[in-house]
Amino acid sequence: MTAIIISHPACLEHLMPEGHPECPQRLEAIHNQLLSSGLEFVLTEREATEVTDAQLARVHDTQYLQKLNSQLPTEGIANLGDDIFLSPLSLVAARYAAGSGVQGVDLVMQGTTKVVFCNVRPPGHHAERARGMGFCLYNNIAIAACHALDAYGLRRVAIVDFDVHHGNGTQDVFLNEPRVLFCSSFQHPFYPDTDIDVKRSNIVNVPLPATTKGPEFQQAISDHWLPALEDFAPELILVSAGFDAHLLDDMSSISLTEQDYQWVSEQLRAYVDEHQQCRGIVSMLEGGYDLPALGRSVVAHVKAMAKL
Ligand SMILES: [Zn+2]
DSSP states (O other): OOEEEEEOGGGGGOOOSTTOSSOTHHHHHHHHHHHHTTGGGTEEEEEOOOOOHHHHHTTSOHHHHHHHHHTOOSSSOEEEETTEEEOTTHHHHHHHHHHHHHHHHHHHHTTSOSEEEEOOSSOOTTOOSSOOBTTBSSOHHHHHHHHHHHHHOOSOEEEEEOSSSOOHHHHHHHTTOTTEEEEEEEESSOTTOOOOOOOOTTEEEEEEOTTOBHHHHHHHIIIIIHHHHHHHOOSEEEEEEOOTTBTTOTTOSOBBOHHHHHHHHHHHHHHHHHOTTOOOEEEEEOOOOOHHHHHHHHHHHHHHHHTO
16 A cells, blocks of 8 residues: 555644634645645545543643643633643544554554555644643654554654654653654744753754755755664654745745655655665654645655655
C-alpha cells in the first residue's frame, strides 16, 4: 500500500474564535487538494480511532487532563489563555486527532503500509506534559511515540518537526527519554520562546533566522538532522508536519516552498528505504495556515514520502 491518510469528521467540530487561522477549513483544503491532485486513486483513507485514557496518560499529567475536561463549555467558545480555546466538541476532536497517530503507528508496525499521514486537528506539538498552549491540547506526536515504545517495545523512535515553531511540548515530554530522538527546525527568535538550549544528545534543535529560504533550510537539515538520524538508527520515524514556514504563510517570515517540503520528505523516505531496521513514517499535521499553500504542501509531502 503506498500511503494511508487518516482523518475523522469530528476534527472539524473543534471550533476557534471567528477568523482564527487554526480553522476547520484547513483539513478541507488538504482533503480537496489530495482529491484534485488525483492521489485518491493511489491513497487509502481511514477514519481515525479515538485515543484511550491510558494512551493520554502516558504523556499528560492527570491534573492537566482533568482541567481540560472541567473547562469544556456546553456552548460557545471558552478562552483558557495561552492561545488555547475549547468549544463543546473540542475534546472529542482532540481524542480522534491523538488516536490517529496511535492508529498510524499500528498500521506501520503491523506492516500494512510504510507511510501514514494524519490529516487532523487540533495540532499537538506545543502541548507540554502539564499545560496546553499555542492551539495544542494533547501532544499527538508524543502520544504516538509513547505508543510505539510501550505497545511495540521499540528502543529508538525519531520525531522530526519542521513546523516553523519550536516543538516545545514534544521536547518537554522527551527531555529525559533517550529512546526518543527529537529533531526540530524553527524560526528563532520566535514563538513559543521557550528554552531551546537544553544540551541533551537526544534533542537536536535547529534554530533558523527569519530570512531563511529553501537552500539554507535544506543545508541545515543536511548538517544537523540527517547525521543525527544516521547515528540514532530509528526503528520508526514520526513527523510533526507543520507547513507554516511556507513563503505564503502569514504566520512566519521563513520562506519555504512545496519543493522544500518535498525535499525533506524525500530524505525521510530515503532513510527508510536504506535502513532495514526502520519500519516507516507516521506524519501528523501541525501548523500551516495559508489554505492553498497548505493543501499543495501536504500533497508534495505525501507524494514524496510515498514515492508517487
Ligand atoms: Zn507552527
